[in-house]
Amino acid sequence: xxxxxxxxxxxxxxxxxxxxxxxxxxxxxxxxxxxxxxxxxxxxxxxxxxxxxxxxxxxxxxxxxxxxxxxxxxxxxxxxxxxxxxxxxxxxxxxxxxxxxxxxxxxxxxxxxxxxxxxxxxxxxxxxxxxxxxxxxxxxxxxxxxxxxxxxxxxxxxxxxxxxxxxxxxxxxxxxxxxxxxxxxxxxxxxxxxxxxxxxxxxxxxxxxxxxxxxxxxxxxxxxxxxxxxxxxxxxxxxxxxxxxxxxxxxxx
Amino acid sequence: xxxxxxxxxxxxxxxxxxxxxxxxxxxxxxxxxxxxxxxxxxxxxxxxxxxxxxxxxxxxxxxxxxxxxxxxxxxxxxxxxxxxxxxxxxxxxxxxxxxxxxxxxxxxxxxxxxxxxxxxxxxxxxxxxxxxxxxxxxxxxxxxxxxxxxxxxxxxxxxxxxxxxxxxxxxxxxxxxxxxxxxxxxxxxxxxxxxxxxxxxxxxxxxxxxxxxxxxxxxxxxxxxxxxxxxxxxxxxxxxxxxxxxxxxxxxxxxxxxxxxxxxxxxxxxxxxxxxxxxxx
Numbered sequence: 001x002x003x004x005x006x007x008x009x010x011x012x013x014x015x016x017x018x019x020x021x022x023x024x025x026x027x028x029x030x031x032x033x034x035x036x037x038x039x040x041x042x043x044x045x046x047x048x049x050x051x052x053x054x055x056x057x058x059x060x061x062x063x064x065x066x067x068x069x070x071x072x073x074x075x076x077x078x079x080x081x082x083x084x085x086x087x088x089x090x091x092x093x094x095x096x097x098x099x100x101x102x103x104x105x106x107x108x109x110x111x112x113x114x115x116x117x118x119x120x121x122x123x124x125x126x127x128x129x130x131x132x133x134x135x136x137x138x139x140x141x142x143x144x145x146x147x148x149x150x151x152x153x154x155x156x157x158x159x160x161x162x163x164x165x166x167x168x169x170x171x172x173x174x175x176x177x178x179x180x181x182x183x184x185x186x187x188x189x190x191x192x193x194x195x196x197x198x199x200x201x202x203x204x205x206x207x208x209x210x211x212x213x214x215x216x217x218x219x220x221x222x223x224x225x226x227x228x229x230x231x232x233x234x235x236x237x238x239x240x241x242x243x244x245x246x247x248x249x250x251x252x253x
Numbered sequence: 254x255x256x257x258x259x260x261x262x263x264x265x266x267x268x269x270x271x272x273x274x275x276x277x278x279x280x281x282x283x284x285x286x287x288x289x290x291x292x293x294x295x296x297x298x299x300x301x302x303x304x305x306x307x308x309x310x311x312x313x314x315x316x317x318x319x320x321x322x323x324x325x326x327x328x329x330x331x332x333x334x335x336x337x338x339x340x341x342x343x344x345x346x347x348x349x350x351x352x353x354x355x356x357x358x359x360x361x362x363x364x365x366x367x368x369x370x371x372x373x374x375x376x377x378x379x380x381x382x383x384x385x386x387x388x389x390x391x392x393x394x395x396x397x398x399x400x401x402x403x404x405x406x407x408x409x410x411x412x413x414x415x416x417x418x419x420x421x422x423x424x425x426x427x428x429x430x431x432x433x434x435x436x437x438x439x440x441x442x443x444x445x446x447x448x449x450x451x452x453x454x455x456x457x458x459x460x461x462x463x464x465x466x467x468x469x470x471x472x473x474x475x476x477x478x479x480x481x482x483x484x485x486x487x488x489x490x491x492x493x494x495x496x497x498x499x500x501x502x503x504x505x506x507x508x509x510x511x512x513x514x515x516x517x518x519x520x521x522x523x524x525x526x527x528x529x530x531x532x533x534x
Contacts, residue, residue, distance in 0.1 A: 015532075081531075085374035088268025088528040098261045108372040113297045122293060125285045126373055177261065 004097075005178060005209050006060035006083070011092035013078050013233075017048040052078040054233040055092070060226075062177075065210040067224035067241070069249055074230040076213045080104060080182050083211065098177025098209075101127050105182070107167030112156035116147055119155055120170050129174040137173045144195070145169035165192055172199050179203065181212040197222055217250045270524050276376060283375040287383045294387035313347055313395035317402075320346045324463040336494040337406040341465060343399050344490045348424055349462035351392035352482060353453050359384040359432025360439050360449060363530065371531050378523060381436040385429045393421070399493070416492040424485045427512045434519035437526050440534050461486050467498060475503065481515070484508020 053075045060066050068076040081087045083094060084102035109126045110119050120141060124134040134141075142148045145166040147158070155163055200223050204210065214220050220227065220241065227245050228238040239245040271279070280287075299305050321339045359381035363370065366380050403409065439445045460482045461468075469477045477483060484504035490497055526533060 082266065085266055086371060087531050089266070090268070093265055093267035095263045095265050097263050102373055105372045109369045111293055111297065113300060114293060118293070118296070122289045125283075125289045126369065126375065128283070128375070131285055131288075 003062045007095040008058040011056040013053040014090040015050045063207040065224045066226045067220040070230035075233040100178045101176030102180040103171045116151045123170045127174040141169045179210045279376045290383035291387045309394045345462040355385045355388040355428040360435035363436045381432045411495040413492045420488040430516040430519040478504040478507045481508040481511040
Protein backbone atom coordinates (compact mmCIF):
# COMPACT_ATOMS: atom_id res chain seq x y z
CA UNK A 1 0.00 0.00 0.00
CA UNK A 2 2.97 2.29 0.43
CA UNK A 3 3.27 3.01 -3.27
CA UNK A 4 -0.03 4.90 -3.51
CA UNK A 5 0.65 8.48 -4.63
CA UNK A 6 -2.87 9.77 -5.27
CA UNK A 7 -5.62 8.91 -2.84
CA UNK A 8 -9.05 10.28 -3.66
CA UNK A 9 -11.60 9.89 -0.86
CA UNK A 10 -15.34 10.54 -1.23
CA UNK A 11 -14.71 13.50 -3.48
CA UNK A 12 -17.72 15.60 -4.53
CA UNK A 13 -18.14 18.85 -6.40
CA UNK A 14 -21.39 20.76 -6.46
CA UNK A 15 -22.30 23.62 -8.75
CA UNK A 16 -25.25 25.86 -8.36
CA UNK A 17 -27.11 26.27 -11.64
CA UNK A 18 -28.98 29.43 -10.69
CA UNK A 19 -26.78 31.89 -12.50
CA UNK A 20 -29.23 34.73 -12.11
CA UNK A 21 -29.10 34.36 -8.35
CA UNK A 22 -25.35 34.60 -8.14
CA UNK A 23 -24.44 38.15 -7.20
CA UNK A 24 -22.07 39.24 -9.93
CA UNK A 25 -22.90 42.88 -9.41
CA UNK A 26 -23.25 44.94 -6.29
CA UNK A 27 -26.87 45.64 -7.16
CA UNK A 28 -27.75 41.97 -7.34
CA UNK A 29 -26.01 41.34 -4.08
CA UNK A 30 -27.83 44.18 -2.32
CA UNK A 31 -31.10 43.00 -3.77
CA UNK A 32 -30.32 39.51 -2.51
CA UNK A 33 -29.61 40.89 0.95
CA UNK A 34 -32.88 42.79 0.99
CA UNK A 35 -34.80 39.73 -0.17
CA UNK A 36 -33.19 37.55 2.47
CA UNK A 37 -34.20 40.10 5.05
CA UNK A 38 -37.90 39.89 4.15
CA UNK A 39 -38.46 36.32 3.07
CA UNK A 40 -35.85 34.48 5.06
CA UNK A 41 -33.69 32.01 3.17
CA UNK A 42 -36.45 31.12 0.76
CA UNK A 43 -34.38 31.78 -2.34
CA UNK A 44 -31.89 29.10 -1.32
CA UNK A 45 -34.38 26.34 -2.01
CA UNK A 46 -34.96 27.81 -5.45
CA UNK A 47 -31.34 27.10 -6.38
CA UNK A 48 -30.86 24.14 -8.61
CA UNK A 49 -27.90 21.98 -7.76
CA UNK A 50 -25.66 20.08 -10.09
CA UNK A 51 -23.18 17.51 -8.85
CA UNK A 52 -20.25 17.48 -11.27
CA UNK A 53 -18.61 14.81 -9.11
CA UNK A 54 -20.44 12.55 -6.70
CA UNK A 55 -18.59 10.66 -4.02
CA UNK A 56 -15.58 9.56 -6.03
CA UNK A 57 -12.98 7.33 -4.42
CA UNK A 58 -9.93 6.22 -6.34
CA UNK A 59 -6.29 5.37 -5.81
CA UNK A 60 -3.36 5.69 -8.17
CA UNK A 61 -0.04 3.96 -7.52
CA UNK A 62 3.37 5.19 -8.43
CA UNK A 63 4.26 4.49 -12.05
CA UNK A 64 0.66 3.97 -13.10
CA UNK A 65 -0.87 5.90 -15.92
CA UNK A 66 -4.57 6.34 -15.35
CA UNK A 67 -6.74 7.36 -18.28
CA UNK A 68 -10.13 8.90 -17.56
CA UNK A 69 -12.78 8.35 -20.19
CA UNK A 70 -16.43 9.21 -20.41
CA UNK A 71 -18.90 11.39 -22.23
CA UNK A 72 -18.72 15.18 -22.24
CA UNK A 73 -19.87 16.49 -18.89
CA UNK A 74 -19.17 13.27 -17.03
CA UNK A 75 -16.76 15.02 -14.67
CA UNK A 76 -13.33 14.14 -16.10
CA UNK A 77 -12.07 17.70 -16.39
CA UNK A 78 -13.57 18.68 -13.04
CA UNK A 79 -11.58 15.89 -11.42
CA UNK A 80 -8.37 17.03 -13.11
CA UNK A 81 -9.03 20.62 -12.03
CA UNK A 82 -9.46 19.62 -8.40
CA UNK A 83 -6.34 17.48 -8.62
CA UNK A 84 -4.50 20.51 -10.02
CA UNK A 85 -5.89 22.72 -7.21
CA UNK A 86 -7.59 25.06 -9.69
CA UNK A 87 -10.97 24.58 -8.02
CA UNK A 88 -11.72 23.25 -4.52
CA UNK A 89 -13.87 20.17 -3.86
CA UNK A 90 -17.23 20.68 -2.14
CA UNK A 91 -16.57 17.72 0.14
CA UNK A 92 -14.14 14.86 0.44
CA UNK A 93 -10.46 15.16 -0.25
CA UNK A 94 -7.52 14.19 -2.39
CA UNK A 95 -4.17 13.34 -0.87
CA UNK A 96 -1.16 13.45 -3.14
CA UNK A 97 2.49 12.66 -2.67
CA UNK A 98 5.18 14.34 -4.78
CA UNK A 99 5.25 17.26 -7.17
CA UNK A 100 2.24 17.62 -9.43
CA UNK A 101 2.53 19.32 -12.81
CA UNK A 102 -0.74 20.11 -14.58
CA UNK A 103 -1.11 20.40 -18.27
CA UNK A 104 -4.73 21.44 -18.58
CA UNK A 105 -3.89 23.56 -21.59
CA UNK A 106 -0.83 24.09 -23.73
CA UNK A 107 0.99 27.35 -23.24
CA UNK A 108 -0.69 28.62 -20.08
CA UNK A 109 0.61 32.10 -19.40
CA UNK A 110 2.44 32.53 -22.71
CA UNK A 111 2.68 36.25 -23.35
CA UNK A 112 2.53 37.38 -27.00
CA UNK A 113 5.00 40.25 -26.53
CA UNK A 114 7.70 38.06 -25.02
CA UNK A 115 10.18 36.06 -27.06
CA UNK A 116 10.13 32.30 -27.22
CA UNK A 117 13.09 32.18 -24.86
CA UNK A 118 11.40 34.45 -22.28
CA UNK A 119 8.18 32.48 -22.49
CA UNK A 120 10.00 29.23 -21.79
CA UNK A 121 11.03 30.60 -18.39
CA UNK A 122 7.65 32.21 -17.69
CA UNK A 123 5.75 29.05 -18.53
CA UNK A 124 8.24 26.86 -16.69
CA UNK A 125 7.87 28.89 -13.50
CA UNK A 126 4.09 28.69 -13.72
CA UNK A 127 4.34 24.93 -14.02
CA UNK A 128 6.35 24.95 -10.80
CA UNK A 129 9.78 24.36 -12.29
CA UNK A 130 12.64 26.44 -10.83
CA UNK A 131 14.59 28.62 -13.25
CA UNK A 132 17.85 26.72 -12.83
CA UNK A 133 16.07 23.50 -13.78
CA UNK A 134 14.72 25.13 -16.93
CA UNK A 135 18.17 26.49 -17.69
CA UNK A 136 19.61 22.99 -17.45
CA UNK A 137 16.98 21.55 -19.76
CA UNK A 138 16.85 24.54 -22.05
CA UNK A 139 18.63 22.88 -24.96
CA UNK A 140 16.47 19.79 -24.71
CA UNK A 141 13.32 21.94 -24.72
CA UNK A 142 14.44 23.91 -27.76
CA UNK A 143 15.52 20.76 -29.52
CA UNK A 144 12.20 19.08 -28.83
CA UNK A 145 10.17 22.05 -30.05
CA UNK A 146 12.18 22.61 -33.23
CA UNK A 147 11.81 26.40 -33.12
CA UNK A 148 15.44 27.29 -32.35
CA UNK A 149 15.63 29.74 -35.24
CA UNK A 150 12.81 31.83 -33.80
CA UNK A 151 13.80 31.67 -30.17
CA UNK A 152 14.36 35.41 -29.89
CA UNK A 153 11.25 36.39 -31.82
CA UNK A 154 8.16 37.48 -29.85
CA UNK A 155 5.71 34.58 -29.91
CA UNK A 156 3.02 36.84 -31.39
CA UNK A 157 4.81 36.26 -34.70
CA UNK A 158 4.80 32.47 -34.33
CA UNK A 159 2.60 30.21 -36.39
CA UNK A 160 0.08 28.37 -34.26
CA UNK A 161 2.01 25.13 -34.78
CA UNK A 162 5.27 26.63 -33.55
CA UNK A 163 3.52 28.14 -30.58
CA UNK A 164 1.97 24.89 -29.52
CA UNK A 165 5.17 22.91 -30.08
CA UNK A 166 7.22 25.23 -27.90
CA UNK A 167 4.54 25.22 -25.21
CA UNK A 168 4.33 21.46 -25.18
CA UNK A 169 8.11 21.15 -25.12
CA UNK A 170 8.28 23.19 -21.91
CA UNK A 171 5.54 21.17 -20.27
CA UNK A 172 7.16 17.91 -21.34
CA UNK A 173 10.45 18.85 -19.69
CA UNK A 174 9.06 20.05 -16.40
CA UNK A 175 10.11 17.27 -14.12
CA UNK A 176 7.25 16.19 -11.92
CA UNK A 177 6.38 13.07 -10.00
CA UNK A 178 2.76 13.28 -11.07
CA UNK A 179 1.67 14.56 -14.45
CA UNK A 180 -1.91 15.67 -14.99
CA UNK A 181 -2.79 15.97 -18.67
CA UNK A 182 -6.07 17.10 -20.21
CA UNK A 183 -6.45 16.23 -23.88
CA UNK A 184 -3.43 18.24 -24.93
CA UNK A 185 -1.51 15.48 -26.66
CA UNK A 186 -3.36 16.09 -29.88
CA UNK A 187 -1.22 19.05 -30.88
CA UNK A 188 1.05 19.70 -33.83
CA UNK A 189 1.39 17.59 -36.93
CA UNK A 190 1.57 13.80 -37.07
CA UNK A 191 5.33 13.78 -36.65
CA UNK A 192 5.20 15.99 -33.57
CA UNK A 193 2.45 13.85 -32.08
CA UNK A 194 4.62 10.76 -32.48
CA UNK A 195 7.35 12.65 -30.65
CA UNK A 196 4.96 13.51 -27.83
CA UNK A 197 3.79 9.95 -27.46
CA UNK A 198 7.33 8.64 -27.41
CA UNK A 199 8.19 11.19 -24.77
CA UNK A 200 5.21 10.24 -22.61
CA UNK A 201 6.15 6.56 -22.84
CA UNK A 202 9.64 7.41 -21.75
CA UNK A 203 8.26 9.23 -18.70
CA UNK A 204 6.17 6.19 -17.88
CA UNK A 205 9.25 3.98 -17.98
CA UNK A 206 10.82 6.28 -15.36
CA UNK A 207 8.11 5.40 -12.84
CA UNK A 208 6.33 8.76 -13.24
CA UNK A 209 2.68 8.70 -12.39
CA UNK A 210 0.24 10.13 -14.88
CA UNK A 211 -3.45 10.96 -14.92
CA UNK A 212 -4.80 11.86 -18.32
CA UNK A 213 -8.05 12.60 -20.06
CA UNK A 214 -8.34 11.62 -23.68
CA UNK A 215 -10.98 10.78 -26.22
CA UNK A 216 -8.45 9.05 -28.37
CA UNK A 217 -8.64 5.31 -27.71
CA UNK A 218 -5.37 4.66 -29.57
CA UNK A 219 -3.49 7.15 -27.41
CA UNK A 220 -4.90 5.56 -24.29
CA UNK A 221 -3.95 2.08 -25.43
CA UNK A 222 -0.40 3.21 -26.01
CA UNK A 223 0.07 5.16 -22.77
CA UNK A 224 -2.27 4.08 -20.04
CA UNK A 225 -1.98 1.21 -17.61
CA UNK A 226 -5.41 1.71 -16.07
CA UNK A 227 -8.69 3.10 -17.28
CA UNK A 228 -11.62 4.57 -15.36
CA UNK A 229 -14.89 5.46 -17.03
CA UNK A 230 -16.86 8.30 -15.51
CA UNK A 231 -20.57 8.72 -15.94
CA UNK A 232 -22.61 11.60 -14.47
CA UNK A 233 -19.91 12.42 -11.95
CA UNK A 234 -19.38 8.90 -10.65
CA UNK A 235 -16.96 6.14 -11.56
CA UNK A 236 -18.92 3.69 -13.64
CA UNK A 237 -16.12 1.19 -14.26
CA UNK A 238 -12.43 0.90 -13.59
CA UNK A 239 -10.09 -1.69 -15.04
CA UNK A 240 -6.63 -2.25 -16.44
CA UNK A 241 -5.99 -1.17 -19.98
CA UNK A 242 -5.82 -4.78 -21.14
CA UNK A 243 -9.44 -5.48 -20.22
CA UNK A 244 -12.34 -5.13 -22.64
CA UNK A 245 -13.50 -1.81 -21.11
CA UNK A 246 -11.87 0.24 -23.81
CA UNK A 247 -13.13 -1.91 -26.65
CA UNK A 248 -16.67 -1.78 -25.36
CA UNK A 249 -16.38 1.98 -24.92
CA UNK A 250 -15.02 2.43 -28.43
CA UNK A 251 -17.98 0.64 -29.97
CA UNK A 252 -20.71 2.90 -31.29
CA UNK A 253 -23.78 2.53 -29.08
CA UNK B 254 15.53 16.31 -9.80
CA UNK B 255 12.65 13.92 -9.26
CA UNK B 256 12.21 13.34 -5.58
CA UNK B 257 11.33 9.85 -4.45
CA UNK B 258 7.56 9.97 -4.00
CA UNK B 259 7.75 7.30 -1.31
CA UNK B 260 9.63 9.70 0.93
CA UNK B 261 7.72 12.79 -0.16
CA UNK B 262 5.08 14.23 2.14
CA UNK B 263 1.38 13.79 1.67
CA UNK B 264 -0.48 16.92 0.78
CA UNK B 265 -4.20 17.15 1.31
CA UNK B 266 -6.48 18.96 -1.14
CA UNK B 267 -9.79 19.56 0.61
CA UNK B 268 -10.76 23.12 -0.26
CA UNK B 269 -10.25 24.55 3.23
CA UNK B 270 -8.82 28.08 3.32
CA UNK B 271 -5.10 27.97 4.18
CA UNK B 272 -3.70 29.58 7.31
CA UNK B 273 -1.64 32.72 6.85
CA UNK B 274 1.56 30.85 7.68
CA UNK B 275 0.86 28.03 5.21
CA UNK B 276 0.00 30.58 2.58
CA UNK B 277 3.20 32.55 3.09
CA UNK B 278 5.15 29.30 2.68
CA UNK B 279 3.35 28.64 -0.58
CA UNK B 280 4.14 32.12 -1.85
CA UNK B 281 7.78 31.58 -0.94
CA UNK B 282 7.77 28.26 -2.79
CA UNK B 283 6.39 29.87 -5.94
CA UNK B 284 8.38 33.12 -5.64
CA UNK B 285 9.99 32.53 -9.04
CA UNK B 286 6.60 33.04 -10.67
CA UNK B 287 6.52 36.48 -9.08
CA UNK B 288 9.99 37.25 -10.44
CA UNK B 289 9.01 36.28 -13.97
CA UNK B 290 5.74 38.22 -13.78
CA UNK B 291 7.56 41.34 -12.59
CA UNK B 292 10.20 40.97 -15.28
CA UNK B 293 7.46 40.44 -17.86
CA UNK B 294 5.56 43.56 -16.71
CA UNK B 295 8.68 45.70 -17.00
CA UNK B 296 9.81 44.24 -20.33
CA UNK B 297 6.38 44.60 -21.92
CA UNK B 298 6.05 48.17 -20.65
CA UNK B 299 9.16 49.38 -22.44
CA UNK B 300 9.51 47.05 -25.42
CA UNK B 301 8.86 48.68 -28.80
CA UNK B 302 9.23 52.12 -27.24
CA UNK B 303 11.86 54.37 -28.78
CA UNK B 304 13.20 55.71 -25.49
CA UNK B 305 12.94 52.39 -23.66
CA UNK B 306 14.13 52.54 -20.06
CA UNK B 307 14.59 56.32 -20.25
CA UNK B 308 10.81 56.50 -19.73
CA UNK B 309 11.50 55.56 -16.12
CA UNK B 310 12.96 59.06 -15.67
CA UNK B 311 10.88 60.94 -18.27
CA UNK B 312 7.60 60.14 -16.57
CA UNK B 313 8.47 61.57 -13.13
CA UNK B 314 10.22 64.53 -14.76
CA UNK B 315 7.13 65.44 -16.76
CA UNK B 316 4.89 64.90 -13.75
CA UNK B 317 7.03 67.17 -11.62
CA UNK B 318 7.17 69.87 -14.28
CA UNK B 319 3.41 69.83 -14.86
CA UNK B 320 2.53 69.78 -11.17
CA UNK B 321 5.04 72.48 -10.21
CA UNK B 322 3.61 74.66 -12.94
CA UNK B 323 -0.03 73.97 -12.07
CA UNK B 324 0.19 74.30 -8.30
CA UNK B 325 3.21 76.55 -7.88
CA UNK B 326 2.71 79.03 -10.69
CA UNK B 327 -0.99 78.89 -11.54
CA UNK B 328 -2.42 78.26 -8.09
CA UNK B 329 0.24 80.36 -6.40
CA UNK B 330 1.15 77.76 -3.76
CA UNK B 331 4.85 78.35 -4.24
CA UNK B 332 5.39 80.99 -1.55
CA UNK B 333 6.10 80.37 2.11
CA UNK B 334 8.24 77.25 1.85
CA UNK B 335 11.85 76.85 2.86
CA UNK B 336 12.69 73.97 0.49
CA UNK B 337 12.65 74.33 -3.33
CA UNK B 338 9.06 73.98 -4.50
CA UNK B 339 9.70 71.33 -7.19
CA UNK B 340 11.29 69.08 -4.55
CA UNK B 341 8.30 69.51 -2.22
CA UNK B 342 6.00 68.64 -5.09
CA UNK B 343 8.15 65.67 -6.05
CA UNK B 344 7.75 64.12 -2.58
CA UNK B 345 3.98 64.24 -3.03
CA UNK B 346 3.46 63.55 -6.69
CA UNK B 347 5.74 60.52 -6.99
CA UNK B 348 4.13 58.55 -4.13
CA UNK B 349 0.71 59.51 -5.47
CA UNK B 350 1.64 58.39 -8.98
CA UNK B 351 2.84 55.05 -7.60
CA UNK B 352 -0.31 54.62 -5.51
CA UNK B 353 -2.66 55.55 -8.34
CA UNK B 354 -0.97 53.01 -10.64
CA UNK B 355 -0.39 50.21 -8.16
CA UNK B 356 -3.97 50.12 -6.84
CA UNK B 357 -5.72 49.64 -10.20
CA UNK B 358 -2.91 47.41 -11.54
CA UNK B 359 -3.17 45.01 -8.63
CA UNK B 360 -6.95 45.32 -8.52
CA UNK B 361 -7.18 44.12 -12.12
CA UNK B 362 -4.44 41.52 -11.81
CA UNK B 363 -6.67 38.57 -10.86
CA UNK B 364 -9.39 39.24 -13.43
CA UNK B 365 -6.77 39.96 -16.07
CA UNK B 366 -5.03 36.65 -15.45
CA UNK B 367 -8.17 34.53 -15.10
CA UNK B 368 -7.14 32.47 -18.13
CA UNK B 369 -4.04 31.41 -16.19
CA UNK B 370 -5.80 31.02 -12.86
CA UNK B 371 -8.29 28.64 -14.49
CA UNK B 372 -5.53 26.42 -15.83
CA UNK B 373 -2.86 26.10 -13.21
CA UNK B 374 -2.28 26.59 -9.54
CA UNK B 375 0.09 28.82 -7.68
CA UNK B 376 -0.84 31.15 -4.82
CA UNK B 377 -3.13 33.74 -6.41
CA UNK B 378 -1.78 36.52 -4.20
CA UNK B 379 1.31 36.46 -6.40
CA UNK B 380 -0.56 38.38 -9.11
CA UNK B 381 -1.51 41.49 -7.06
CA UNK B 382 1.83 41.42 -5.23
CA UNK B 383 3.80 41.25 -8.48
CA UNK B 384 1.73 44.12 -9.88
CA UNK B 385 2.58 46.32 -6.89
CA UNK B 386 6.27 45.38 -6.97
CA UNK B 387 6.72 46.17 -10.65
CA UNK B 388 5.16 49.61 -10.05
CA UNK B 389 7.33 49.99 -6.94
CA UNK B 390 10.46 49.48 -9.04
CA UNK B 391 9.44 52.45 -11.19
CA UNK B 392 8.72 54.37 -7.98
CA UNK B 393 12.21 53.76 -6.62
CA UNK B 394 13.94 54.63 -9.87
CA UNK B 395 12.06 57.95 -9.85
CA UNK B 396 13.94 58.99 -6.69
CA UNK B 397 17.11 59.15 -8.77
CA UNK B 398 15.53 62.22 -10.28
CA UNK B 399 15.01 63.62 -6.79
CA UNK B 400 18.74 63.17 -6.15
CA UNK B 401 19.50 65.03 -9.36
CA UNK B 402 17.06 67.73 -8.29
CA UNK B 403 18.89 68.10 -4.97
CA UNK B 404 22.16 68.60 -6.85
CA UNK B 405 20.53 71.12 -9.16
CA UNK B 406 19.08 73.20 -6.30
CA UNK B 407 22.16 72.68 -4.10
CA UNK B 408 20.01 71.05 -1.46
CA UNK B 409 21.22 68.45 1.04
CA UNK B 410 18.77 66.25 3.00
CA UNK B 411 19.42 66.00 6.76
CA UNK B 412 19.68 63.07 9.18
CA UNK B 413 15.94 62.48 8.88
CA UNK B 414 16.66 60.72 5.60
CA UNK B 415 17.21 57.48 7.56
CA UNK B 416 13.41 57.30 7.86
CA UNK B 417 12.91 57.49 4.10
CA UNK B 418 12.97 53.69 3.55
CA UNK B 419 10.42 53.17 6.33
CA UNK B 420 7.89 55.50 4.76
CA UNK B 421 8.47 53.86 1.37
CA UNK B 422 7.92 50.47 2.96
CA UNK B 423 4.68 51.66 4.53
CA UNK B 424 3.49 52.96 1.18
CA UNK B 425 4.23 49.60 -0.46
CA UNK B 426 2.41 47.75 2.33
CA UNK B 427 -0.55 50.10 1.92
CA UNK B 428 -0.73 49.59 -1.86
CA UNK B 429 -0.40 45.82 -1.45
CA UNK B 430 -3.15 45.71 1.17
CA UNK B 431 -5.60 47.76 -0.88
CA UNK B 432 -4.62 45.94 -4.06
CA UNK B 433 -5.03 42.46 -2.52
CA UNK B 434 -8.41 43.35 -1.15
CA UNK B 435 -9.74 45.06 -4.27
CA UNK B 436 -8.42 42.29 -6.53
CA UNK B 437 -10.74 39.71 -4.96
CA UNK B 438 -13.62 42.16 -4.52
CA UNK B 439 -13.24 42.95 -8.23
CA UNK B 440 -13.67 39.25 -9.08
CA UNK B 441 -16.87 39.09 -7.03
CA UNK B 442 -18.30 42.51 -7.85
CA UNK B 443 -16.98 43.97 -11.07
CA UNK B 444 -18.61 47.30 -10.21
CA UNK B 445 -15.42 48.10 -8.33
CA UNK B 446 -13.46 48.28 -11.56
CA UNK B 447 -15.67 51.16 -12.69
CA UNK B 448 -15.77 52.87 -9.34
CA UNK B 449 -12.09 52.99 -8.44
CA UNK B 450 -10.93 55.43 -11.17
CA UNK B 451 -13.40 57.98 -9.80
CA UNK B 452 -12.33 57.34 -6.23
CA UNK B 453 -8.74 57.90 -7.31
CA UNK B 454 -9.68 61.18 -8.93
CA UNK B 455 -11.23 62.34 -5.67
CA UNK B 456 -8.25 60.88 -3.83
CA UNK B 457 -5.88 63.12 -5.72
CA UNK B 458 -7.57 66.22 -4.31
CA UNK B 459 -7.66 64.97 -0.72
CA UNK B 460 -4.00 63.92 -0.85
CA UNK B 461 -1.21 66.46 -0.34
CA UNK B 462 0.39 65.62 -3.68
CA UNK B 463 0.38 69.02 -5.39
CA UNK B 464 0.26 71.03 -2.17
CA UNK B 465 1.26 70.53 1.48
CA UNK B 466 -1.23 69.73 4.22
CA UNK B 467 -0.69 73.06 6.04
CA UNK B 468 -3.21 74.34 3.50
CA UNK B 469 -5.93 72.30 5.23
CA UNK B 470 -7.82 74.27 7.94
CA UNK B 471 -6.86 73.29 11.51
CA UNK B 472 -10.28 71.81 12.43
CA UNK B 473 -10.19 69.47 9.43
CA UNK B 474 -6.66 68.16 9.94
CA UNK B 475 -7.71 65.02 11.85
CA UNK B 476 -10.36 64.00 9.34
CA UNK B 477 -7.98 64.79 6.50
CA UNK B 478 -5.28 62.60 8.04
CA UNK B 479 -7.61 59.58 7.99
CA UNK B 480 -6.40 59.33 4.40
CA UNK B 481 -3.35 57.10 4.99
CA UNK B 482 -1.45 58.82 2.17
CA UNK B 483 -1.36 62.07 4.16
CA UNK B 484 0.89 60.57 6.82
CA UNK B 485 3.07 58.81 4.26
CA UNK B 486 3.61 61.85 2.05
CA UNK B 487 4.13 64.33 4.88
CA UNK B 488 6.46 61.77 6.47
CA UNK B 489 8.45 61.52 3.24
CA UNK B 490 8.67 65.31 3.04
CA UNK B 491 9.81 65.47 6.64
CA UNK B 492 12.49 62.82 6.05
CA UNK B 493 13.87 64.31 2.83
CA UNK B 494 13.41 68.06 3.27
CA UNK B 495 15.22 68.66 6.57
CA UNK B 496 12.27 68.18 8.88
CA UNK B 497 10.16 70.68 6.97
CA UNK B 498 7.23 71.96 9.10
CA UNK B 499 8.22 69.63 11.98
CA UNK B 500 7.47 65.93 12.39
CA UNK B 501 3.86 65.23 11.28
CA UNK B 502 3.07 63.10 14.33
CA UNK B 503 -0.72 62.85 14.16
CA UNK B 504 -0.91 62.05 10.41
CA UNK B 505 1.88 59.45 10.72
CA UNK B 506 0.22 57.67 13.65
CA UNK B 507 -3.22 57.74 12.02
CA UNK B 508 -1.73 56.55 8.76
CA UNK B 509 0.04 53.62 10.42
CA UNK B 510 -3.25 52.67 12.07
CA UNK B 511 -5.28 52.83 8.86
CA UNK B 512 -2.59 50.94 6.94
CA UNK B 513 -2.58 48.18 9.55
CA UNK B 514 -6.38 47.98 9.55
CA UNK B 515 -6.42 47.83 5.75
CA UNK B 516 -3.82 45.05 5.82
CA UNK B 517 -5.81 42.94 8.27
CA UNK B 518 -9.04 43.30 6.27
CA UNK B 519 -7.22 42.48 3.05
CA UNK B 520 -5.43 39.37 4.31
CA UNK B 521 -8.55 37.98 5.98
CA UNK B 522 -10.79 38.50 2.99
CA UNK B 523 -8.20 37.27 0.52
CA UNK B 524 -7.49 34.03 2.36
CA UNK B 525 -11.20 33.37 2.84
CA UNK B 526 -12.00 33.37 -0.88
CA UNK B 527 -8.64 32.44 -2.42
CA UNK B 528 -9.45 28.77 -3.08
CA UNK B 529 -12.88 29.65 -4.51
CA UNK B 530 -11.69 32.29 -6.98
CA UNK B 531 -12.31 30.31 -10.17
CA UNK B 532 -15.85 29.40 -9.11
CA UNK B 533 -16.57 33.01 -8.14
CA UNK B 534 -15.39 34.49 -11.44
